[in-house]
Amino acid sequence: MIENFKIISNFIKDMSSETPDAPTYIFVRDKISKYKLNIDINSKAVKNGIIEVNTILRFSDQPEILKKAHFEITYTSIVKVDEKVTEKKEMEKIILCDVPNKIYPDLERIFLNLLSDSGYPGIKFEKKVDFTELYKQRAN
Secondary structure (H helix, E strand, C coil), rough: CCCCEEEEEEEEEEEEEEEHHHHHHHHHHHHHHHEEEEEEEEEEEECEEEEEEEEEEEEEEECCCCCCCEEEEHHHHEEEEEECCCCHHHHHHHHHHHHHHHHHHHHHHHHHHHHCCCCCCCCCCCCCHHHHHHHHHHHH
């Protein structure tokens, strides 16, 4: 299959690790296995078929917990879309499925390093994110 886009570059637009104090760190260290990974994707046109695609990962606990840490990264991909792509559905698939599938291994590695470097080593995400499946579910 011929790709109808090219990733020109990727960069970390924003990265954050917040653990307010030592008691929170000790609490979170014991409870971090209960944290959930949330993913958001947004995009905006830059110029002449070039799109900025932001993939945002958030790893956090439920809102009602008082002692918690927060981890977030915004990973930006600069994407050149083939001029033959004119349909909205095709563009949507590139942004929500194709680009994230391509960049996710690097993004996951960077994010797990952030968690480890923040004092929470050994965390692994049980399931691999399948953006193709998520895209199909969204369409239904």
